[in-house]
Amino acid sequence: MTARPQPPQGRGELRAQPQPTGTEPVTPTPQGRGELRGQPHPARTGPATPPAEPETIRRIVSGPRPTRGHLHVARLDGTRTIPLPELHDRANRLAHHLRSNHGTGPAHRIGILAANSLEWVLLDLAALRLGTQTAGLEPGKFTPSADLAARYDLDLLFTDQPTGGAPGVLPMDGILALTDPGQEPPAPLPPVTWTTTDVTTVKFTSGSTGVPKGLGATAGSIDSSLTAVQEIFEHTPDDHLFVFLPLSLLQQRYWVYSALLHGHDVTVTTYEAAFATLRRVRPTVVMGVPAFYESARRQITARLRRTPGQSPEQAARALFGDRVRYLWTGSAPASPTVLRFFNHEARLPLYEGYGLNETCIVTKNHPGAHREGSVGRAVRGKEVLIGEDGVISVRSTHPVNNHYAYARPGDSEKVFSPDGTVRTGDLGHLDEDGYLFVHGRADDVIVLDNGKKVIVRPIEELMRADPAIAECVLFSPAQTDLVAVVSPAAQPADHQAIAARLAAVNAATTPDERISRVLVADPPFSIEGGLLTSQYKPKRPDIRAAYHAPLHSQEAGIHA
Numbered sequence: 097m098t099a100r101p102q103p104p105q106g107r108g109e110l111r112a113q114p115q116p117t118g119t120e121p122v123t124p125t126p127q128g129r130g131e132l133r134g135q136p137h138p139a140r141t142g143p144a145t146p147p148a149e150p151e152t153i154r155r156i157v158s159g160p161r162p163t164r165g166h167l168h169v170a171r172l173d174g175t176r177t178i179p180l181p182e183l184h185d186r187a188n189r190l191a192h193h194l195r196s197n198h199g200t201g202p203a204h205r206i207g208i209l210a211a212n213s214l215e216w217v218l219l220d221l222a223a224l225r226l227g228t229q230t231a232g233l234e235p236g237k238f239t240p241s242a243d244l245a246a247r248y249d250l251d252l253l254f255t256d257q258p259t260g261g262a263p264g265v266l267p268m269d270g271i272l273a274l275t276d277p278g279q280e281p282p283a284p285l286p287p288v289t290w291t292t293t294d295v296t297t298v299k300f301t302s303g304s305t306g307v308p309k310g311l312g313a314t315a316g317s318i319d320s321s322l323t324a325v326q327e328i329f330e331h332t333p334d335d336h337l338f339v340f341l342p343l344s345l346l347q348q349r350y351w352v353y354s355a356l357l358h359g360h361d362v363t364v365t366t367y368e369a370a371f372a373t374l375r376r377v378r379p380t381v382v383m384g385v386p387a388f389y390e391s392a393r394r395q396i397t398a399r400l401r402r403t404p405g406q407s408p409e410q411a412a413r414a415l416f417g418d419r420v421r422y423l424w425t426g427s428a429p430a431s432p433t434v435l436r437f438f439n440h441e442a443r444l445p446l447y448e449g450y451g452l453n454e455t456c457i458v459t460k461n462h463p464g465a466h467r468e469g470s471v472g473r474a475v476r477g478k479e480v481l482i483g484e485d486g487v488i489s490v491r492s493t494h495p496v497n498n499h500y501a502y503a504r505p506g507d508s509e510k511v512f513s514p515d516g517t518v519r520t521g522d523l524g525h526l527d528e529d530g531y532l533f534v535h536g537r538a539d540d541v542i543v544l545d546n547g548k549k550v551i552v553r554p555i556e557e558l559m560r561a562d563p564a565i566a567e568c569v570l571f572s573p574a575q576t577d578l579v580a581v582v583s584p585a586a587q588p589a590d591h592q593a594i595a596a597r598l599a600a601v602n603a604a605t606t607p608d609e610r611i612s613r614v615l616v617a618d619p620p621f622s623i624e625g626g627l628l629t630s631q632y633k634p635k636r637p638d639i640r641a642a643y644h645a646p647l648h649s650q651e652a653g654i655h656a
Contacts, residue, residue: 147292150319156356157224157288161185164333165355169214170365170373176214180356186275187221191285193274194222198252202227202288205249205298208344209233209240210256212364215271216343217352219254224296227288229312231298232344234630236623237308240265248298248310248502292316292494298501299346301453310502311453313346316494321456322350324475326358328462331381335421336361338379340370340388342630347456351383371395371415378417386430387566387632389423389446392416393437394563394585412442420444422463426451426471427631429534429553433561435468448472450532454497454511454518455490459532470531480532481517487538488524491517523551540636545575548608555609556580558601564593567621569634570611573647577612581643583621583634591616595654602656613653615646 162180169176178186194200206228208219223230231248238244240255242262252264259265290296295312331337337351337360348364355362363377370388384392392415399411413420423438426449438446449460450471458480461472474480477493495516499508511519523535536553543549552570559568559580567583582594594614602610617639621627627639646652 147316149289150292150315152319152322152353152357153224153290153296153315156221156353157290162356162359165359166361167214167217167352167355168361168363168377169212169217170363170369170377172369172372175363175373175376178214180359183217183221184356185277186272187218188225188285189275189277190218190222190271191225194228194252195226195285200226200228200251204251205229205231207231207233207245207248207250207253208255209235209238209244209253210268211235212340212343212366213256213268215254215256215268217349217364218271218275219268220297220343220349220352224290225285225288227290229295229297231310232300232342232346232349234300234342234344236630237300290315292319295497295501297346299453300344307504309500309507312497312501313456314494314497317456317492317496318346318350318353320477320492320494321347321475322353322357324457324477325350325460326354327476328460328464329381329422331358331360333359335381336363336377336379336419337381337383338363338365338370338374338377339383340365340367341383341385345630347451348383374415375417378419380419380421381424382416382420383424385427385632386425386434387428387628389425389430389434389438390560390566393434396437396442397563408437408441409443412438412444416444422447424449426457426460428633429536429557431557431560432469433557439468450534452490452518452520455492455520456496458490467527467529467531470527470533472532473530474532480526480530482524482526485538486523486525486535488520488522488532488534489517490520491515542570542572542578543575544572544577544608546608550578550609552578555601555605555611558604559597559611562593562597564590565597567617567628567634569636569639571640571647578610579647579653580611580614581617581639581647582614583617583627585620587620589616589618591654598654598656611656613655615643615653617643 161184165180167178167180167183206223208216208230210216220230231250240253240257240259242264245253245264252266254266254268256268259267292315294315296315296318297313298310299313300308300310331354339348339351341348343349351362363379365373396411396415400406400408423444423446425446430448435446438444447461448471449457451457457475458478459472459474465473479491481489481491483489498512498514498516521538523538525533536551540552541549542552556568556570559565559582564585565582566585569581570578572578594616598611598614619625621634623630627635627642629635
């Protein structure tokens with residue numbers, strides 16, 4: 097039995113939700129890559145007695161061929177449906193091609209820089225079958241080139257963008273043809289075994305601050321998360337999971353893995369096509385970020401205004417379809433308004449959870465344990481620790497990793513302990529029953545010149561509760577008062593409603609928490625404009641920079 101790691105030093109007394117823990121420390125051996133440090137990925141020979149093989153990964157890679165379930169890849173111009181047995185066979189044929197024509201195997205890493213597609217799924221599954229690492233690269237953040245491949249140690253880079261003839265950069269448009277029946281060589285693929293400490297994929301932070309950091313995700317962390325989610329939500333062959341965030345975000349691929357493991361359907365689409373696809377697909381489970389549900393709430397409310405006599409539940413099911421079992425959200429705080437609307441008015445259970453790129457899923461509300469306002473209790477294999485400074489740390493039985501693969505010097509040490517415990521930078525508390533409540537980022541606490549510390553998240557949530565406001569970010573340019581930058585929910589912005597909301601929020605808060613003025617973003621925050629991450633979270637530093645002049649001008653904005 098592995099000894100339980102002791103609480104990290106220098107964090108005061110910790111209060112924890114105990115779970116089994118333990119992993120052997122790994123000391124990073126970074127290589128120089130300019131401003132980033134890279135972690136090499138040698139052939140996975142491992143120690144003399146390798147760690148255990150994760151059961152879920154084993155079943156996906158070499159287990160029995162699935163017998164039921166479908167993958168649906170939906171776009172605005174239509175949907176392609178593939179039975180999971182066929183998906184399994186196509187991925188194996190692609191693995192044969194990669195090994196025969198490119199020598200791809202356990203000592204290699206391939207990059208995928210493309211929008212969600214069937215080809216993306218096939219490449220990911222083929223890499224798992226070969227014991228090859230993947231690197232999920234998000235379109236818009238990266239540009240395909242030989243330099244990109246060299247920076248992240250990619251043996252091959254697949255993309256749906258123009259390749260420019262760069263060596264090692266391959267187009268994705270011919271991949272599907274390689275998986276057609278008849279292309280499989282007679283020689284079987286050699287067996288591949290992933291161990292819990294092997295890195296299956298390099299994922300990148302959402303980029304809300306600075307250069308995205310690369311993080312190698314271990315097979316053990318994926319196995320642990322898949323097992324914990326199945327334990328609390330019990331997906332069956334009757335389920336149909338709906339995902340639309342980029343597949344470069346590892347958690348979105350979890351639901352494809354879940355389909356292969358449990359025989360249910362899964363639809364992969366894009367944010368742009370999500371609402372057009374929902375009712376036609378009729379999912380039982382929808383995976384979405386809070387901004388998606390806020391947009392859905394506005395659409396449902398508009399439908400109610402157009403259709404007198406229709407109930408919120410009827411209007412919600414007209415948008416989401418008539419089979420929804422539950423809705424999943426995380427990655428950013430969901431507003432109390434959105435949670436109340438779906439749970440009590442629309443009667444579509446919306447379960448909020450908590451996790452980071454560095455931790456994967458940590459806590460989750462679910463049908464068996466749900467406390468409104470919290471982000472749930474720790475799932476199996478996770479332990480939540482609260483320091484004397486109120487900052488949340490997370491200890492895992494199988495950590496995602498204990499360092500970044502690509503980051504600036506010193507970044508790993510700020511976040512990871514040697515045993516993989518992660519200092520999240522979020523403020524929170526555990527109630528007497530172990531439910532976690534998150535108050536905001538420690539970095540987002542504003543200290544005024546009178547010494548008062550203001551936690552901005554609750555105030556921002558009060559502002560966002562108005563349907564005229566999509567996002568709100570608070571700053572204090574002179575450390576004397578609060579100034580809000582709000583992104584309107586529609587254009588033209590409803591300045592009258594925003595002013596009324598400002599007055600209502602100020603009436604409900606203490607003098608130090610009151611907002612002196614509001615700047616209305618024009619244009620609204622967007623991913624394309626660089627002010628939202630791919631998970632639709634505001635980029636505070638970029639917003640501050642974009643509105644530097646009006647933030648420091650006492651004349652600008654709507655005044656309280």
